[in-house]
Amino acid sequence: MTTAAELRELDETELENKLLEARKELFNLRFQAATGRLDNNARVMQVRREIARLMTVQRAHEIELAESAEAVVGRGDAGTKEQ
Numbered sequence: 442m443t444t445a446a447e448l449r450e451l452d453e454t455e456l457e458n459k460l461l462e463a464r465k466e467l468f469n470l471r472f473q474a475a476t477g478r479l480d481n482n483a484r485v486m487q488v489r490r491e492i493a494r495l496m497t498v499q500r501a502h503e504i505e506l507a508e509s510a511e512a513v514v515g516r517g518d519a520g521t522k523e524q
Contacts, residue, residue: 443491448498456502460495463488 448456467488473479 443494445494445498448494449501451498453499453502456495456499460492460499463492463495467492 443459448459451459467485470479470485470488474482474485479485
């Protein structure tokens, strides 16, 4: 299991890949549960929490990006230097 601090260090593509892998794993676990082949019932909850953690970190990145873009727009002449 990855901690939130470790996830915050990842870029958007790595976060998206981890989220995709976790969703696939959750699907497989649910399929195993439906067919009666699931050995570790607690793993379903662990993966669900991992997905929530990934989505939370992903949303935090989106908010940071929006706030930084808003700050650049709020300055007016963002790309020009005054002489």
